[in-house]
Amino acid sequence: MSPISAPAPLAAKEAASVFQSVRAQTETLVAPLSEADMMLQSMEDASPAKWHLAHTTWFFEEFILKPRDPDYRTIDDRFAFLFNSYYVQAGPRHARDKRGLVSRPGTSEVMDYRHHVEAGLHSILDANRDDANDIAALVELGCHHEMQHQELLITDLLHALSYNPLLPAYRDPQPMPVTQEISLTFTSHDGGLREIGHGGTGFAYDCENPRHQTYIAPFQLADRPVTNRDWIAFMEDGGYLNPTLWLMDGWATTQREEWTSPLYWWSEDDVWWSFTLRGPQPVNLDAPVVHVSYYEADAFARWAGARLPTEAEWEVAASLKPIEGNFLESTALRPLPNGGLWGDVWEWTQSPFTPYPGFTPPDGAIGEYNGKFMINQMVLRGGSCATPLAQMRPTYRTFSYPHQRWQMLGLRLAKDDTRG
Structure with a gap:
């Protein structure tokens, strides 16, 4: 095989x-x-x-x-x-x-x-x-x-x-572009029986197969990722202190780990800073938030009166967009403002990483690549500023445990479309 x-x-x-x-x-x-x-x-x-x-x-x-x-x-x-x-x-x-x-x-x-x-x-x-x-x-x-x-x-x-007190930079610092806030808008997508999964002739991992039909209710997907500005509003409104926003495991994790902000953030003279691959930098308000766990992303979505998209919803929306954005090749090595659907940050979905209907792993050790990880993890989509562009396709599924934060992990909001 x-x-x-x-x-x-x-x-x-x-x-x-x-x-x-x-x-x-x-x-x-x-x-x-x-x-x-x-x-x-x-x-x-x-x-x-x-x-x-x-x-x-x-x-x-x-x-x-x-x-x-x-x-x-x-x-x-x-x-x-x-x-x-x-x-x-x-x-x-x-x-x-x-x-x-x-x-x-x-x-x-x-x-x-x-x-x-x-x-x-x-x-x-x-x-x-x-x-x-x-x-x-x-x-x-x-x-x-x-x-x-x-x-x-x-x-x-x-x-x-990040554990070095000198906070050394991997690459030379570069200033962030000066930007303005982009309002949060949503695009509506029709529901129905849709096909997702890989079915082409190019490369795909085994977990992207087989292509199959799934039903999607009408939904709305945000036109930009959640930004640092959005996240600071969540923090200032007591988002990390309100247990009603959190899944039980998420609340236990944030209490145990004493999370009060995304990974690598700290406040100095009333300014939020973050440690990046280009060293310590002030948090750019209009860049996508990064280094947040699934638990944090889910709590934010509840606070915002929205939810995380399913991976099927994300894939249906992505199939309409060209694959272009801030990937590894840009050498920015951090999320940039004005992000689209692709690049900048991996986006959490509410979908567990499980096999598609009819999935069969390859024989031998190579079959251990993905199949044995299909438990207790959540799917992310879209790639990040550290992902090579050649990796990307609408069907690409990556996955992380809900508590993990050290990868370039962010989120995009979704809503049910109830316009009738």
């Missing part, structure tokens, strides 16, 4: 070009980092930059080179233990919360490992093989996997740097 559902995978030559481009982008992201930066791990959910470099390399080695190239020899057999993540069928793994303690191999050795695997990949792609299409499909999956880790790499780094 193919690990992806796209019936027309990349040709080998095209796969080699995409592979080279993605690998180069990852190395560009780590170029500003010191050896010490590469080791930082601030919590179990996050991983060191060096581990991301090695794990994405292990993925290509484990799922393509080892099973497909009998002449391939790994640079170090021990790396399979160090750099596996959660693939139980691929063998034992180093403890997730101890990745920051692996000082050796050093960064230079990890880079040697990357280049060794890259040479092996190019060699197998250059060969005239009967299974060339299958290999190209696996390379495409590996490239999208690495793009996901590009986003994780810099958001994990942001979390780690």
